[in-house]
Amino acid sequence: VMFEPMFEANPSDISIKRTSKITVVGVGNVGMACAQTILTQDLTDELALVDILPDKLRGEMLDLQHAAAFLPRAKIVAHTDYAITAESDICIVTAGARQREGESRLTLVERNVSFFKQIIPQLAKYSPNAILLIIANPVDALTYVSRRLSGFPTNRVIGSGTNLDSSRFRWILADRLEVNAQNVHGYIVGEHGDSSVPLWSSVNVAGVPLLQLLQNKGIHYGKHTQEEIHRMVVDGAYEVIKLKGYTSWAIGYSVASLVKSLLRDQRRIHPVSVCAKGFYGIEDEVYLSLPAELGRSGIIGILNIPLSNEETQRLQQSANALAQIQRKLDI
Numbered sequence: 001v002m003f004e005p006m007f008e009a010n011p012s013d014i015s016i017k018r019t020s021k022i023t024v025v026g027v028g029n030v031g032m033a034c035a036q037t038i039l040t041q042d043l044t045d046e047l048a049l050v051d052i053l054p055d056k057l058r059g060e061m062l063d064l065q066h067a068a069a070f071l072p073r074a075k076i077v078a079h080t081d082y083a084i085t086a087e088s089d090i091c092i093v094t095a096g097a098r099q100r101e102g103e104s105r106l107t108l109v110e111r112n113v114s115f116f117k118q119i120i121p122q123l124a125k126y127s128p129n130a131i132l133l134i135i136a137n138p139v140d141a142l143t144y145v146s147r148r149l150s151g152f153p154t155n156r157v158i159g160s161g162t163n164l165d166s167s168r169f170r171w172i173l174a175d176r177l178e179v180n181a182q183n184v185h186g187y188i189v190g191e192h193g194d195s196s197v198p199l200w201s202s203v204n205v206a207g208v209p210l211l212q213l214l215q216n217k218g219i220h221y222g223k224h225t226q227e228e229i230h231r232m233v234v235d236g237a238y239e240v241i242k243l244k245g246y247t248s249w250a251i252g253y254s255v256a257s258l259v260k261s262l263l264r265d266q267r268r269i270h271p272v273s274v275c276a277k278g279f280y281g282i283e284d285e286v287y288l289s290l291p292a293e294l295g296r297s298g299i300i301g302i303l304n305i306p307l308s309n310e311e312t313q314r315l316q317q318s319a320n321a322l323a324q325i326q327r328k329l330d331i
Ligand code: 6V0
Pocket: 025, 026, 027, 028, 029, 030, 031, 050, 051, 052, 053, 056, 094, 095, 096, 097, 098, 099, 115, 116, 118, 119, 134, 135, 136, 137, 138, 139, 160, 161, 164, 192, 246, 247, 248, 251
């Protein structure tokens, strides 16, 4: 022992504090961006990494461990065997094929469902009480798949959904208005992808309705401008993939933000992929993003934001598109 104990203590007398543990499956660009954001933000005591590539896995683990002197203390483990994930509080799944340039998220689905059949039952076996946080695309369909394969209750299966799209939306508006994006409140809901729905009717800047704020300034945001901004949000990922090959930093921060709300019971509202049955006239057990309150038990509730008729219609169309994909899945 390097240090002499200062007093006699029987370790069995000390009530052991439960520590937090997060698993990240898939140590590609996205998985490692999540891992490093979680570590720098001091969100967990233990981080377990899993992948099918043993060398890459060990290399990434060592590279993070070598930063120990500059980071909050955390135990970092990595293995191809899911036994190392045991008793995780949150399991983040980024494993799978990623979009190729110009490829839609939906064409990825078949490839990634087959990966999920190997991954999800293992996670559920070793961490039966964990919250599953799905990132791999198409994230809505894969969140549904994860719920089916895990048998977990709906409050503990969450997809990162439009949390990132909403950040892109808030950033574009904040940039134009020259204010902090954290003061711009607005949600993109529905599919994480082409049929997503921007909720213009409820966008506000620190409580002031955006469209009214602009009108007061003599600026008119007509339908055309609204559509153009939504298109920039939808095309945002494609543009980054075209330029650098993949997206990583924004999704990493988006996931860390979700993890913080969940593990630290922050009760913040995030647009994430949830079972939407029963909301806004959606009758299918379809997964898509709605603003959800997140805390230690997972999804605590869905915020019932009033939608305009057009927004409701578009959300229902997005739900129908996703339900059709879900029905075709072989699970
Ligand atoms: P990547 O860099 O190719 O990494 C994928 C990793 O998964 C690789 O290390 C693989 O070895 C590993 N892997 C593959 N199959 C398995 C398996 N069966 N078990 C364990 N590990 C496996 O891809 P990248 O990290 O760029 O993207 C990962 C996924 O995230 C893709 O599906 C993206 O489309 C998706 N994204 C989702 C976003 C969202 O907002 N939800 C945002 C960005 C990317």
